[in-house]
Structures are given as structure tokens and as C-alpha cells.
Amino acid sequence: MSLRKFISNKTIAALAVILTAFASTSAFAQAAGAAAETVAKPVDMGPVYKTVIFYTMAFLLLCLFIAIIGKALKVYELTREAQDKPKGINWNAVNGTLFALFLIVGLYGVYWEYTVHGNMILPEAASEHGKKIDQMFNITLIITTIVFVATHIILFAFAYFYKNTGKRKAYYYPHNNALERIWTIVPALVLTVLVLMGFLTWRSIFYKIEDPNNKPISIEITSSQFSWAIRYPGADGIVGVKNYKLINGVNQLGIDFKDKNTLDDQTADEMVIPVNKPVRLILTSKDVLHSFYMPHFRIQLNTVPGMTSYFEFTPTITTEEMKAKTNDPKFAYLFLCAKICGEGHYKMQKEVRVVSQAEYEAWVKKQGTYLTDDLRKEFGLPVTAAPAPAAAKPADSVAKDTSAVKTNQLALKK
């Protein structure tokens, strides 16, 4: 009886070998055919195809290897059975031990991750509210890590210690109201503490009382596929009105220059902000959703077409100080897009520099205004004798975009 089984096993094993050989040769053939097709192309793809074949072969070999081991195990177990000996391999013990092993290696892995990858994460928060967020984060991290480690030790230790040995009966223990009450109430209490702290932090971030002696600098950010535009308020400290219907090749943001507050609005290539001075971000979007994300300052808010949102924060660490702290001479703050917005999503970024008040004032003076001579003409404002090179650049974009301007006017008529 067992012999017959053995033979059939052997035949199956032989079949498996033949099948694998056939599959791999046909894979060879296919790959060769594919290679032949591509010969016509100038690119030499030979070595790469070789690697594909290599990996396929390696995998098939591995499958064959596993199949052979499987068959060997089966034969071993069958012979044990035939000799009336206890079953060959105690898989229960194997799996229980593997769980114990997984626990030990896993705990070390977690420790390694926390210490190695944990050191590669963002440096300390560079803003006032960011410090509170970091504090909140650390408390949550400590609590969850304790729970994570404890529950996993319990889970895998139980798996190891209470594996079936055939000698024991399980302990009939359908419920225990006291225990259940404890593990309902304790998590509830811990979570209440976390909720309260989170709630207070959240309120302190979004409900700010303005200090009349320390008014924030308003900076407007406009997102579009796939770039950011920054607008500084100019001397009056007010970012002027804009209207999306005015957008055209020259007036990229659709600034309404009939509003006097817009006349001194300044453009900027990077965001430069003075340290320890509140900044109020005005976030808008021109086309689709984007997300204004400034990770070092713990700031993120979506930019939504048709809706303006605001985020106020106070930077506390200058770029130079951060370079020293992170020991990285190339360190730079930045903001980027965190909401899927199209194929250039992965490229949207701008540099941020946090500088001293004096440096900021010197920098901001050098920034040009949005209002150009072309725009003055468009809005019927008196044209000043502006320097020639400044006007030259936007001029070609006007020519390009005349058709766009027309559609704009159509839209305006509506």
C-alpha cells in the first residue's frame, strides 16, 4: 500500500520536473522570440533580457526546489506512518517556535527601525505650534509603543506557550466581566487624555488671538499645475484682491489692479520670512486641489479652487541655525505639494528661508512688483517710465496668449 503511494509520489515528482523543464524552456523560447523582435531596434537590450530570463529561471528553480522538499517531506511522513511511528514533523511545534522567533527578531527589528530610520526623520519643529505638535507626537508615540510591544509579546508568547501538544485540554473561559470592563475603561481613559490634549493643541493652532503690536505678515500662495506663486503684500501690508476671471498670459494670478492694495504687491521666487515673527499664509489654488505642505514647520493645508484658507504660524529657527543643528551645510527649508494634482505632482517645490528681521527687510526691498507696464495699460493705469528690460520679457507671452485673452473676455462678459 505504502509502496504504491510512494510510486505515485515519484511519478508526480517526475512529472513536476518535466513540467518545470518544459515551462522554463518555453519561457526561454518566448524570451528569445521577444529578443528577436527587438533586434530591429538600435538599442541593445540583450543584457537586460538576460536578467529577466535569469530571474524567471531562478524563480522556477526555487519552485522546483520547494516542490522537491515538499515531496521529500511527504515521503518521510508516509514512511513514518507505514512504520507506525509517531508523525514525522510536529508542525504545531514548528509554527509555535517560529512565532517565538518572530517575536524576538521582530522586536529587534522594531528597535533597529526606531533607532536607525527613526534618526532619519524630520528635525525638531521650526515653529511655535510645531513644538506642541511634536510634544503631542512624542506622548502618543510612547503610549502606542508600549501597547504595541506589550500586546505583541502577549500575542506571540501565547501562540508559543499554548500550542497544542495533545496532552492538555483548553481552559473553558467564555467571559469575565471584570476583565472586559478593565480593557474597555482603560483604553477609553487613555484616549480621553489624548483627545483632550489633541483638542487643545488643535484649538491653539487654528484659533489665534491677534496681537495688535505684533501683526502677522500676510503672504499669499497660489498653487497651479505644477508650480507655486508667492505674493508678498508690499509696503501696505495687505495682499490685494484678485479675481480668477482676470487671469491671462500677463496677469498670471488674476490680480485686480483696480484695488489700490494690489499696486505694491510683490513677487518672490522663494519664501523668505523673518524669525519669531508671525506669518499668515493665504492659500489659494488656480486649477485643481493641491496641498501646501511645509513639513519642517508642521504645516499643511489644502489649496482649494474657489475657497481661500488661512494658516498662521511663527517660525522659531532660522535656516542658519537649523544647518548647525542638523549638522548639514546644505539644509534648506521647503514647501511642497502633498495632494495628488497631476503628472508633475512629484516636482512642485519652493525653497523657504528663515532669516533675521534685518535680512528680511533688506531682501523684501529687492523684490519686484506684480504690476508691470503691460498690466498698467490693461487696467488703464498711468504708465511710469519703467526700465526697458523688465517689460521686454512678459511682452512675448502676451503675443502667445492673445487667444487666451479673448476667451477670458468671453468669460468676463458672462
Add this chain to the structure above:
Amino acid sequence: MSTISLHDTHNHDSHDDHGHHKETFLTKYVFSQDHKMIAKQFLITGIIMAVIAMGLSILFRLQLAWPDTNFPILETFLGTWAEGGRIKPDFYLALVTIHGTIMVFFVLTAGLSGTFSNLLIPLQIGARDMASPFLNMLSYWFFFGACVVMMSSFFIQTGPASAGWTVYPPLSALPTAIKGSALGMTLWLISMIMFVASSLMGGINYVSTVLNMRTKGMDLWKMPLTIWAFFLTAILGILSFPVLVAGVVLLIFDRSFGTSFYLSDIVMGTQVLPNEGGSPILWQHLFWFLGHPEVYIVIMPALGISSEVISVNSRKPIFGYHAMIYSLIGITVLSFIVWGHHMFVTGMNPLLGGVFMITTLIIAVPSAVKTFNYLATLWRGNIKFTPAMLFAIGLVSFFISGGLTGIFLGNASLDINLHDTYFVVAHFHLVMGSAAIFGMLAGVYHWYPKMFGRMMSSKLGYLHFWLTFISAYLVFFPLHFLGLDGVPRRYYAFTEFEFMQKWLTVNVFVTWAAIIGALAQVAFLWNFFYNIFRGKKAPQNPWESNTLEWTTPVEHLHGNWPGEIPTVYRWPYDYSKPGSEADFIPQTVPFSQTMSSNMPHDFEGNTESERIQREWEAKNVPSPEKLD
């Protein structure tokens, strides 16, 4: 007993004698109205979709790991989408979008609920079939249609939808914003409507079957936890999926008929769009009103399955049966009022952020209760590591790991910096992706003998489990740290940013782990499909389980039980009951046959039964096991 038992109403004794409707191949395997066959159809379709979605994930993992390497083989298969052997940015986004959509909806909703609700509801409550078998068949075919329509978008020139699986407008509404928002998005929306129709038909069927067709004695508090989970999942689906349809219809209007539900103040390049007055945020409210219950639609069946599997294989009653049910109910109710935690940073009123934070963190309590109950079930058990049990334990591990990171994300203040980063990716892939998949695999390994009448190889199962379990952790654990470093998700390459360079090596590691995890599934696929035909014949009750499905014959028959449907006398978790010879007492065994193991609370205050029990005990005096 207040149970409504419909089983007497149709005269089943004549049911199989007749051998009436002669089954053809078409009625048996294709347009089948038998719940067991429909379950298998759902399962196999789900597995195929899972393999496709996993393949897509490997493609984009290749791009992330080696952004500067050419893989000419990709061009062979993908043509212009991978010109020169490199995946293009817009196709990369299509890959992540379709991967997410397939996994969430087609695999973990239809593949999981569709398979196990269909298979187990009638079998575990003792019914001949679903309440409306025809609706059930339609449910599958709508699902199949949805899969076909979704996959067809790979064969059009502009490619599949690529605005992320949440398809936020305006990106998804404007074909000029991204290529995938042309015909691909239309197909996505059509597919989704078909899918929702399918899942509503399924859900209504599940609810009505559970409520009306339980066998004699099967009151609600004697139902296995699987049934409770499927029942509550179906209710969740029925209440939330229609909201998605509403959202989808409005999006179709915006895309095709020029309305402005989601669009306002948009300028594409320099072209001013005429839409005014809409709000993209509205879509997010509608989407997440489904979207959040959806993650519980995904995880609750998995939790139900693992409750059953853990109890059976620990040879112990599930700890806190009532607490398990109440926490499921708690999750069901709360899951409707937490959707805003996906929108903390959309710019919605910060007051709402505070409210949603509170509700979100409350939902962690029932989840914690469930976890601790699983642990208590394992305590002093007599654990048999069947592959199903391994996967159930894996589920508990993932549920803990992923659930804990949810406490970070549910906290609005922390979400500011974690939103839309890899931390989120790691979180939901553990708690909803891996945990739910493990629940599903546990279910497949456990009920395979019931579905196909044959056994799977347990050794291949062990191999499959260990490779998958380890590689899932290797893939998703490091991703948390990318998120903590502020790396946003859905980035085509990390090459444009200085600070992301240091994660490139981690990406290579993660991709290799993902490839190993994917190859490990070959062990499962072989095990699954080979044993359908060549597997060892299954015994009637291979796991020595108490539930009703194991009282049916191994060979399937239409109507499930020959003769009368068995009556149920007890709850499904009498494992290792003291005083009983065997370590399990099926639900169909009356208390009168187990006098030595009956306990006072078994009789639920029925004084007559208690008196009989006392008399019996008086006669058979020394009964040391009566301690409790």
C-alpha cells in the same frame, strides 16, 4: 423561542427526491443561483483581481526603487505607457489609482464579503439558500461587469483613471488636468455604479436572510460571530454605498453635462472655466461618508472570520462573545460619524476637525476591546496551527500595528504633518490592507473544504503564511518613517528633492520585500487551484468545529441539507467544555445529551431545564467539574 423559522414553510423532503430542474453547465457554473456557487464565483474573481492589483503594485514599486533604470520588458507589455522601459508619470498615477480601487472595492469588499457572506450566511444560520437567489446571481454579474469595465480602461488610448482611488475633483473632473480623467475616468465611474448596485443587491440579501431565515433555535444571540460581522457589514454597506452613487452621479454631471457641483473658480493654464458656485470639498464629504464606513466594511468580515477561526483552533470559546458583538455594533454606529478625519487639512471649519477627532478616537475603544478579547481567547488555549489559524493570528498582529498608528492620524493636530504622507500609506496598508487580506486568506484556508470538498496542503499554507507575514511587515513598517520625514505619497520619483534621496535605498529594500511577498502568493495560487481538482477528499468536519455548516454533506447539494434542516440548541462556542468527553459540542447537540457538561447559565433562566439538570446532578453525585 421567539425565532422565526422559515424552514418548515417549504417542503424540503421532496426537494431532493424530485431532482427537478436539470442543471446544465450554464445554470450550474455560470448563471448559478446557488449561494455556494456564487460564493466561489466571487472568490475566484476576487483572487484574479487581487493578482492583477498586486501586479500593478509591483510595477509602481519598480519605478520607486529604480527611478533611473530602464526595464525594456515593461515597454514590451505596456507600450507607450512605459516608453524606453520607464513608466511615465501619468501612468504611474494610473497604476496607484487602479491598484487602490481594485484592492479596496473588488478584492476586499466584493471578494471578501461577497465570498464569505454568500457561503456562510445560509450555511451557518441553517437556511436552504439566500432570501432571493436571483438577486444574488445579479449581484455577482454586476460585480463581474464592474471588473470588466474597470479593466477595459487599460485598453484605451488615454489610459485608466489616475486621480487617486479617491478621485478628488477637479483633477478627476477635468480631462485637461490629467490624461486619465478623459475616457478612463468615465469608465471608472460607470464601473463604480455597477459595483455599488452589486453590493446593494448583495447587502439587502444578506440582511434579509439573516433576519428571516434562521433555523429553529438559532436566535440572534446564538449566531456565530462571522454572521454578526457579515450582517452588520451588510447594514453598513446598504446605508453608505448609496451616498457614493449620489456623489458619482454628480461627478458624471459635472464631467459630461456642464454642471458645477464640484467645480468653481478654475483656470486651466489661461483658460477660464465657466463653472461657478461648486465646491470640491463636497465630493470629499460624499466620498468619505461612504469611504470611512467602507474601511469597516473591509475589516469587519475579516474580524468575524478570525473570531471564528481563532476560537475553533484554540479549542476555546471566543472570549467575551457579547462584548465582541457590542463592539461590532459600536464600530458600525460610530463609523458613520468619523468620515471628517480624512479631511482635517482640507480647510474645512476647524471646529469640525475637533469634533471628528473626538468621534475618531472613540472608535478605537471597541477596536481595542476586540483585540484584547482575541488575546484572552488564545490564553490557555490548545492552539492548533492550521494555516487558517496562522493567518488569523497574523490579522491580530496587523490589526494592532495598524490600529495604533491610527491614533496618530485620528488626532487632528498630528494629522497636519502626517496627512497624505507615507505614514498614511503604511497605516492603512497594515490595518485595512494586510489585516483584511489575512482575514480573507484565513477564511479561504478554513472553509476551502466546505467550498470544494477537498483539502489544501497545509505545508504550502505555512510557507505562504510565513513569507507573506514577514514580507508585509518588511514592506510597510519602514514606510512609516518616510512619512515622519515628510515624504508625500503618490510621488512618481524621489529624485526631485534633496531630502528624499536618503530614502532611495529604503525604497529598493521595500520593493524587494514586496516582490518576495508577491512571489509567495504563487504558493497560495498553486495550492488553491491545484487542490480544487487534485486535493485530498475532505472529511465532513475537518476542524472539529461547532457551527452548522459542517453538518452538511461534503458533496454539495442544492438546498444544503438532505432532509430536515438541523435545529440549534446552543451557542457556537462550546469548545473544551468541562465535563464533556469531546473538546467540541456542535450547535445541534441538545443539552439533554450533555448532562455532564451543562452549566447553570446555559439554560438562560429556564426553570424547568434547571430543575431537570439539578435532579440529574443529584443522581450522578460526585461531579467535581461543576466548579463554575
